[in-house]
Amino acid sequence: MPVKQRSSGKRGRGEKTVQVRDPERTKANIINVATAEFAELGLSGARVDAIAERTHTSKRMLYYYFGDKEGLYQAVLLSYYEKLRSAETALDLSHQPPLTALKMLVEFTFDYHLRHAAIARLVMVENINKGRHVAKMPSVAPVNSTILATVDDILQRGEKEKVFRKGVDSFNLYTTIAALCFFNVSNRYTFKAIFRHDMADPAEAAARREVIWDTVRRSVIA
Amino acid sequence: MPVKQRSSGKRGRGEKTVQVRDPERTKANIINVATAEFAELGLSGARVDAIAERTHTSKRMLYYYFGDKEGLYQAVLLSYYEKLRSAETALDLSHQPPLTALKMLVEFTFDYHLRHAAIARLVMVENINKGRHVAKMPSVAPVNSTILATVDDILQRGEKEKVFRKGVDSFNLYTTIAALCFFNVSNRYTFKAIFRHDMADPAEAAARREVIWDTVRRSVIA
Amino acid sequence: MPVKQRSSGKRGRGEKTVQVRDPERTKANIINVATAEFAELGLSGARVDAIAERTHTSKRMLYYYFGDKEGLYQAVLLSYYEKLRSAETALDLSHQPPLTALKMLVEFTFDYHLRHAAIARLVMVENINKGRHVAKMPSVAPVNSTILATVDDILQRGEKEKVFRKGVDSFNLYTTIAALCFFNVSNRYTFKAIFRHDMADPAEAAARREVIWDTVRRSVIA
Amino acid sequence: MPVKQRSSGKRGRGEKTVQVRDPERTKANIINVATAEFAELGLSGARVDAIAERTHTSKRMLYYYFGDKEGLYQAVLLSYYEKLRSAETALDLSHQPPLTALKMLVEFTFDYHLRHAAIARLVMVENINKGRHVAKMPSVAPVNSTILATVDDILQRGEKEKVFRKGVDSFNLYTTIAALCFFNVSNRYTFKAIFRHDMADPAEAAARREVIWDTVRRSVIA
DNA sequence: TATGAATGAGATTTCATTCAT
């Protein structure tokens, strides 16, 4: 009988399938739930109990696999960066003409943040934590800076083709793109309160996406 | 907390000024300390005990003046927006030629965030909280959107003088400026871990400041 | 209403007087209860809950005053050494003739361990912990080594009076006394199981007390 | 415990001998590891996980062979008493002249405790447990009281030869020897903290060994 | 016989807040 049911008092029927004995699935499940919780409430705001509750497992398993709350948080962070990398490499910008490639990068970055708001929030959380945890993750640095190589390639091709002006720095360009796209998610709530604009509103977001691309384009064209 | 005293020994004694019975000073003192704590650790990460500890008063006073932890946090937030407003109005951009005015605004925004990193972090914290608290502060909205009027004024004058191209939207322009300047502080730590660039390093910040201005300028000029 | 009653389900009526607001009494109360628990079960075997239960306060206060379980244990240990010192100095052996003084010391040491078995057990516990906690208590060493001065004084006077032979070392003598007296408490249970002798039985203890004194006496007399 | 593997990396791999299906070896291996753990940390301080970790087997085997933690502890205890018995009988004191025999016994006891400190600690642990487990081990009592017969034999021979005085009780004599030798190991750490003497230091131990023999000798000679 | 995943029960610790003085 691999199916056990919880005798939870709150719910009508025990709806949890336990005892999966598929560690990878168990871990992935935990990480997914935890990602949402950490993104929603931050490291200190997140509740281990709340995470466990929404998991197919028990709280004990979080500790079994991730050691402690911070270990789980770190696993969540790592999994985010891994997903981002896959998404970025899946873009394959090297075969596009420079301007197209740049546009695709801008739009991808914008859309990715908008669609995965939880994940952008995770980055904010980590910055509130002063990057204490990313700093411990050696695999993150090399992986992510490949995006700089991509940008550099686009810039060089564009420069050679006289589409882009000279002297644009890849790190600065990428920072500009990231800043413009990230902000839409990161500062959504304070902007809404202050300026009565909801940057997550589809129409508003679509308009902003255009403006951002326009801004980036003007910053590089010859 | 008697226990803390176990590992003290560093301080002579009586380093806390005897309470002067000046409510305003007491409150200001509490808010300053709380600002640092909330900016450092977020709303849920901050500790009431820790704040009280670094205050010239006792914990009881926090509750006396601010009701509870959230009340204190809200007071901190409000005080931030008030300071920002004073600083912005002190700029007086309406008497400057449009391009100069815009440049001053960009540089002020950049410098302000860089210098008052704690305050930018506070904004991040509030966004993690989904703006739950700013939303409750009626005084914030009217106050802060005056900045939009300022930007609008600059844009209109620039357009009229043919320095700026037509159709630039003030909200979008301000968002771009804010995004570019805010990001330098908000994503400092993750960027450092991933790209090995310290965006807070004076030389790097100065260079970035130039690029940001260049980007903004190109986005508006005729 | 300084008296609050617990709504404990296990007991007929809430019998705990809380809210004493006499920190010293509260702390002493906690330490007394904790001494018994730690002596009975060791550091890891002791239960914070169990200690709190038998206290006039709540579990929270243990943490308030002592930080954590180890802090409490350390306080217990320190309090033991302080009590031992008072008892030893109260003896005032310097005005007794050497042989009498030595006998008094032996009998005191024997009786003290027998009467305060809990405390001898505490010393065992600390040795199981490899002295990790005593080592951190700077006040213990100087305090307790005054006993060596006392023994030394007795030995010198006895030697001068030709009651004691030459060359008896004070540290060795004290160690012998301590060993013989301590053992009666420390190894009581294993000895009982193996040899069917209960070293804590009054008659047996009284006899053993004589033998110990005899052994010590023979080891020093001229 | 998957989590532990986060900070491993030190070991090549496959450092655990593949299980040889030799129950006796497996059991012996477990007992050895468990002896160290229990001696180090006590019954409640020891961790089943930690023991299993350092074993050539898995945690399941501990339960398979020993039932539960206490069963394992009891097995460890029994194995200690068996080893002690073998060592003692190997001495063969009945063919030595009384004084020599006594000296050999003292020195053996001293050396045995010094060399097998883990085992003396185990006895302390069991006394902290109030002998709950030895009491359950029927084989221990008859076995170990043979040592009393040995001491008795020595005493009687010594008395007959007028080397020893009359009226020395064998149980008391053995207790004295045990106390003096045991103490060197059992109270090593507190004595070090309090008196700055390391009773385990070879030179200090050698000197103490002499003093103990001297003390015992003086307590019995005619 | 062997293993790694899984777990319930309970242990320790933390935290915002209130109370007595």
Next chain:
DNA sequence: TATGAATGAAATCTCATTCAT
């Protein structure tokens, strides 16, 4: 107005043990 003691409720974490394969 001020303070240190006190607290309930809830959070994090640990541990011996069992289960599925």
